[in-house]
Amino acid sequence: MPAADTDRPRPKSVDPKNKVFALIRSRATAGPLEELAAKRKNIHIVVTDMSNPRKLDEAAAEVAKVTGGSLDVLILNAGSAGPETSTLPPSAFHGREDALENEIHENIKxxxxxNIYLVNCFLGLVRNGVEKKxxxxxxxxxxxxxxxxxxLATLLGYSVSKAGMNVITTKFGAELAQEGIKxxxxxxxxxxxxxxxAVTGDPEIRKFMLNAFHKIDPTVEGPISVDESVTDQLQVIQNLTEADSGKFLTHHGNHDEWF
Ligand SMILES: NC(=O)c1ccc[n+]([C@@H]2O[C@H](COP(=O)([O-])OP(=O)(O)OC[C@H]3O[C@@H](n4cnc5c(N)ncnc54)[C@H](OP(=O)(O)O)[C@@H]3O)[C@@H](O)[C@H]2O)c1
Known part of the structure; x- marks a missing residue:
């Protein structure tokens, strides 16, 4: 039986006792976040550069100052699928090896x-956290x-980088299990x-994606709302135990319900 709405997790910042940190790269693109942070004083915006471990160390120190040196849950959400060659399948890179290297390197970076830099820079705080996730x-x-x-034969660099980070996440789990970190x-x-x-706004691309996705789930009609996804994700995070540490799960907490 589905859980009643009242049992569903709410965004952590709703409870003023929680301290929530949003690491961003630029205030210029953070309009809605700024609006929310203006209303909820427990949201702290930290501007940093994920590609620079020194800057991330500074960001971690900034967070530590507010929390007293701990962090319960670290969520690695930032991600991008570029460059423009991401629309090409593998064989299209024959004779275009520079483009292939760029496609892979950009996404891996x-x-x-x-994300590895981020985990390493915040690990000290997670070690001191209660949830350790x-x-x-x-x-x-x-x-x-x-x-x-x-x-789906395209998005080479993006797919490789996500698959690679899945493995790295499992490796962090293996290394840190004895410290209770999940x-x-x-x-x-x-x-x-x-x-x-940006992608599904084009009716042709939307149709192409739906055709592909219907091979997994014929009932998919389109993307779900951000609220629904985040609520589901929070539920999976809340349920995370040592037994599931290192897994790759969907937002439904299983291996096959991708939508
Ligand atoms: N939407 C989906 O259907 C879907 C499906 C599967 C996976 N995902 C994953 O979900 C996560 C969120 O994606 P989204 O759909 O919300 O995408 P989005 O609308 O493009 O948002 C991505 C966020 O990541 C930030 N970001 C990207 N590259 C960054 C970098 N190098 N340094 C710092 N911040 C960076 C962006 O910052 P700016 O605001 O500064 O640009 C933006 O806030 C991503 O990891 C994505 O791969 C999404």
Whole structure:
């Protein structure tokens, strides 16, 4: 039986006792976040550069000052699927090896290396936290079976970087298990965010994606709302135990409900 709405987790910042930190790269693109942080004084915006471990150390020190040196849950959400060659399948890179290297390197830098820096810079705080959870927001694209069944042959660098970070997340879990630290890779679903809107706004692309996704789930009609995805994700994070540490789960907390 589905849980009653009142049992569903609410965003942590709703409870003023919680301290929530949003690491961003630029205030210029953080309008809605700024508006929320103006209303909820327990939201702290920290501007940093994920590609720079020194800056991330400074960000961690800033967080530590507010929390007294601890962090319960670290969520790695930032991610991007570029560059423009991401629309190409593998064989299209024959004779375009520079473009291939760029496709792979850009994504590995942004979606994998930066996340390792982030975990390492915040690990001291997580060690001192009560929940001790590290959660990587991955993607269906990082799953071999999802790719096999949908037949989606593009987004090479993005998919490789997400699959790679899934493995790294499991390795962090293996290394840190004896300290009680739990890690998880989680697909957020197909979610109606700015990134998704940019893609599905084109009716032809939306139709193409729906055709592919219907091979997994014939009932999918389109992306779910951000609220629905985040509520589901919070539930999975809340349920995370040592027994599930290191897994790659969907926002429903299983291995096959991708939407
Ligand atoms: N939406 C979906 O259907 C879907 C499906 C599977 C997985 N995901 C994953 O879910 C996560 C959130 O995606 P989204 O759909 O919300 O995408 P989005 O609308 O493009 O938002 C991505 C966020 O990541 C930040 N970001 C990207 N690259 C960054 C970098 N190098 N340094 C710092 N911040 C960076 C962006 O910052 P700015 O605001 O400064 O640009 C933005 O806030 C991503 O990891 C994505 O791969 C999404």
């Amino acid at each position: 942004n979606n994998l290396l930066s 590290i959660v990587f927001v991955s993607s269906q694209c990082g799953d071999v079976e999802f790719t096999r069944v949908t037949g 890690t998880l890779s989680m697909s957020p679903g197909w979610v109606n965010t700015d990134a998704a809107k």
